[in-house]
Amino acid sequence: MAMALxxxxxxxxxxxxWRPDGSESYRYAVVDIGxxxxxxxxxxxxxxxxxxxxxxxxxxxxxxxxxxxxxADGGFTLPATAITAVASAVARFRQIADLFVVPTAHIIxxxxxxxxxxxxAAELLKAIAPLTVxxxxxxxxxxxxxxxxxxxxxxxxxxxxLFLDLGxxxxxxxxxxxxxxxxxxxxxxxxxxxxxxxxxxxxxxQDEPHHVQTTxxxxxxxxxxxxxANLCAKFPALDxxxxxxxxxxxxxxxxxxxxxxxxxxxxxxMFRDDAISPxxxxxxxxxxxxxxxxxxAADMKRVNEKHDxxxxxxxxxxxxxxxxxxxxxxxxxxxxxxxxRATFCxxxxxxxxxxxxxxxxxxxxxxLRVLSAISASEAPFFEASERLLSAALPSQVATPTVxxxxxxxxxxxDSWRRAGFGVDTNSVFALHDSIVRNSDCxxxxxxxxxxxxxxxxxxxxxxFGLAEDPLFRGLCAIADSHDKDxxxxxxxxxxxxxxxxxxxxxxxxxxxxxxxxxxxxxxxxTAGHKGKKDKILLSIGLAPAYAKDIEAxxxxxxxxxxxxxxxxxxxxxxxxxxx
Numbered sequence: 173m174a175m176a177l178x179x180x181x182x183x184x185x186x187x188x189x190w191r192p193d194g195s196e197s198y199r200y201a202v203v204d205i206g207x208x209x210x211x212x213x214x215x216x217x218x219x220x221x222x223x224x225x226x227x228x229x230x231x232x233x234x235x236x237x238x239x240x241x242x243x244a245d246g247g248f249t250l251p252a253t254a255i256t257a258v259a260s261a262v263a264r265f266r267q268i269a270d271l272f273v274v275p276t277a278h279i280i281x282x283x284x285x286x287x288x289x290x291x292x293a294a295e296l297l298k299a300i301a302p303l304t305v306x307x308x309x310x311x312x313x314x315x316x317x318x319x320x321x322x323x324x325x326x327x328x329x330x331x332x333x334l335f336l337d338l339g340x341x342x343x344x345x346x347x348x349x350x351x352x353x354x355x356x357x358x359x360x361x362x363x364x365x366x367x368x369x370x371x372x373x374x375x376x377x378q379d380e381p382h383h384v385q386t387t388x389x390x391x392x393x394x395x396x397x398x399x400x401a402n403l404c405a406k407f408p409a410l411d412x413x414x415x416x417x418x419x420x421x422x423x424x425x426x427x428x429x430x431x432x433x434x435x436x437x438x439x440x441x442m443f444r445d446d447a448i449s450p451x452x453x454x455x456x457x458x459x460x461x462x463x464x465x466x467x468x469a470a471d472m473k474r475v476n477e478k479h480d481x482x483x484x485x486x487x488x489x490x491x492x493x494x495x496x497x498x499x500x501x502x503x504x505x506x507x508x509x510x511x512x513r514a515t516f517c518x519x520x521x522x523x524x525x526x527x528x529x530x531x532x533x534x535x536x537x538x539x540l541r542v543l544s545a546i547s548a549s550e551a552p553f554f555e556a557s558e559r560l561l562s563a564a565l566p567s568q569v570a571t572p573t574v575x576x577x578x579x580x581x582x583x584x585x586d587s588w589r590r591a592g593f594g595v596d597t598n599s600v601f602a603l604h605d606s607i608v609r610n611s612d613c614x615x616x617x618x619x620x621x622x623x624x625x626x627x628x629x630x631x632x633x634x635x636f637g638l639a640e641d642p643l644f645r646g647l648c649a650i651a652d653s654h655d656k657d658x659x660x661x662x663x664x665x666x667x668x669x670x671x672x673x674x675x676x677x678x679x680x681x682x683x684x685x686x687x688x689x690x691x692x693x694x695x696x697x698t699a700g701h702k703g704k705k706d707k708i709l710l711s712i713g714l715a716p717a718y719a720k721d722i723e724a725x726x727x728x729x730x731x732x733x734x735x736x737x738x739x740x741x742x743x744x745x746x747x748x749x750x751x
Contacts, residue, residue, distance in 0.1 A: 174304040175297045178312050180357055183528065186306060188278050190529045192219040199228070200278045200529075201269035202522040203262055205305075207238040207286035207340030208371055208432055210258065212265040213522050214272045220545075222530055223537045224614055225324060225523055228272060233261035234489075237286030238340040238371040247291040255292075259299035266303065276303075282316070282521050283307045285341045285369075308521070310344075313337075315360035316524030318344045322430045322517035323356075324527050325458055327538050327578055327615045331426070332409050333515075334400075334508065335359065338431035340371035343500055345399050347407045348428070350536070356528070362406045366395040370433035373496035389499060396507035417510040424463065424512030427504070430519060432490065433497040438516035439485025440472045440494070441465060447653060452646030453607045456485050457518030458617035462653060463511035469501040513654075518612055539614035544581035552683040557584045557672070560686065564668045564710060566696035571655045572619060574665055579624045586628050587669045588679040596635040602628035603636065603643050622650035623662040630666030631673065634732050660741045667732040667744075668692065668710070674725040675718050689718045691751065696742070706742040713751045722748050 178186045188200065198218045204211045214229040240254035250258075262281065269279050281303050287293050288307060297305050308316065318337035323329060332349035346363030349355055368388065376388045404411040416423035429438070438456040445451055445465060453459070476486075476494040483491070505511065527535050546554050558580040565573070574583045590598045606625025610616055616624075625647050629636075636644065651658035672690065680686050691713035699706050710729075714722060726746045733744040 174301060175294075176304055176306050177309060178306045179309045180311050180315065180360060183312055183315070187525065187529050188280065190217060190222075190531075192534075197273070197275050197278060198222075199272055199274045200280065200526060201265070201272070201274045202525060203265050203279070203281045204521045205237065205258065205262075205281070205283045205287055206521070207284060207369060208236050209233065210235050210261050210265075211520065211522060212268070214269060214274060215522075215526055217526065217530070219534075221542060222534050223539050223542045225526055227612070229268060231265070231268070233257075233264075235261060236340065236371060237290075238369070241286065241290060244291065248289050249292045250290045250296055255296050255299050258296060262300050262303065279303060280525060281305045282525065284313050284521070285310070285339065289341070310365055311360045311363065313521065314344045314346060314363040314365070315356055316521040316528065317519075318346060318363060318430060319348055319356050319359045319524065320527040321519035321521055321524030322428050323348060323350065324519045324523040325517055325612075325614050326617070327540060329428070332407070333426040333428050334403070334410075335363075335428045336430070336434065336504070338429070338433035338497065338500060339369045341369040342367050342372070343369060343431075345396070345403070345504075347403045347410050349407070349409060362403060364399040364402060366392060366399065368392045368395075368496075368500065370431075370493040370496045370500070373499060374493045377495055377499070389503075392499065393503045393506055396503045400507045413510070424510050425508060426512050427466075427508070427514045428517055429514060430517040433493060433500070435516055435518070436486050436490035436494065437469075437472065437497050437501060438514075440475065440483060442485070443483050444472060444475055448646055448649040450642065450646065452643050452650070453618050453621065454484060455518070455612065456516050457612055458515060460513050460515040460618060460654070462513060466501070466511060466514035467505045469498045469505070473498045515617075538578060540578040540582070540616075540620075543610060543613060543615065544585065546581055549681075553680060553686065554581050554584055556683045556686050560672065560690065560692060561665055561668060564665070564692035564694050565661070566694045566708065568696055569657075569661060571657045571661045572623060572651070573658075573661050574623055574627050577620050577623060578615065579620055579627075582624060583627050583631070583666070583669060585679075587631050587673045590632075591673075591677070595632045598632035599629045599634055600636045600640055602632060603640050603647065606647065607643075618650055619654050619658075622647040623658060626651065626659055626662035627666035627669070630663040630732055631669045633670065633728065634663065634666075634735055657741075664708070664733060664744065667729050670732070671712065671725055671729055674728075675714070689715045693749075705740070708742050708744045710744065710746040711749045712746060713749050715751045719748065 176186050198216055201214045210233040212231045216226050216228055235257050240250055241248040283305050318335045322335055328350045329348055330351045335346055335348045337344045342365045344363050344365045346359045348359045377385055404414050413423045413425050435456050438459050441461045442451040476491055574580055602625055606621045648659035675690055693711040695709045697707040729746050
């Protein structure tokens, strides 16, 4: 039997090493024995793409440790049948890891609350031997799951946010601000847990008498208020938001949610989001809901009760636990009424433990830059191209764009990537590719996918048929749910990129060629009368050698921007000016 208790003080020593010099295999397998199921994955942490946590294999065994626990002598034990099932699942995962040639030292078996609670946990550990089981201290479970597992899917969280993890036995909450030093361990140390996970709470709501249910729900609500107050006392930035809201200001706090219960709730919101119907992206990972929609827990509960058909992302088990998830959401909203956006995260302990094995310079790297794979020789051109696109934006634009979201290099590279295919084919491809490309890639949030897809679609003229219209409108709605002008500026920058590609049919290799050939300048003229549109004036400066047939390019640009069909959208006018 081999067991290691992993704490905030010793986790760095307890985890396998990661060396970028190639002296060891870059393949790692993680088994997460959670309260609601056992998850397994194999990941390739090769240095050039380690920040992306590229998955090679993933699987799940539907074994609930929490449901299997039986009361015994004032505690809980795991029956022999459950121990055998868990050991069998781990043995199968071990065989798969061997098929992927994962070194034994790189197989990480994690155990969380369900195993910690079992009085006979030693019997389970013996059945899993010779693999070492790393039993996570609650603070480390918060670090790997609620903090780094969730954070792994994003470029950064610089404004800070409340991070929550809803498991089977408990729910954790903490505050994460990635601009702060040692934010991970600070968030884990400050985080607190409430004993009301989805599996535990639904058992109370279904099996206990009314007065016990009432006591549990009261304790849940008061617990969230207490944890929120404690976090405000520890993190001045969060306390400033709370104080501003209490003073009547429109101060909002964002929340990030992981764990199967919360992801199920996110799937329900996507299913019932009247503003975006049908929702065009299936995966709930990085789905972001406005605060008012997130707070409609009672409405979501009614849908769960009355809808007879399947709901994508919600298994029968998750739907049976949905009343418990609703109770947790309602308690959270009561404690934190000023939620700005609620973002659902696909990361978990498996991603979090791998993130914490990586050195800080790799862990904190921008995943979108890693995905762009810009070589040292290409960097000057990409930087110049982004400056050129920035010059095409009026100075007063504060909307999320491909540039502000860090997607510029992906747009630039894709502007020439499919030049051998027809423009309409490429427009259609861009829409569909946006929702499936680089699945679950960190940084490619739903907002990023929508904005990038619209920009690339517009780069190719935005021509598509009726079949693609719902997808196009769905992507526009996702972008506009974050800012009412986001889809307009996504299309605009894509259309501007088409001008550059028309001037240079092949992507230039020298930055001087770009800077000496084309320049942009943009102004926004605000409408002075009701019923009039704002106007965007784009001035295109071209060197004489590149100015041939430019009028056709200008016409195509204006035609692309006139297809939006949105009455409030500004009118776009382009003109060629002396270089």
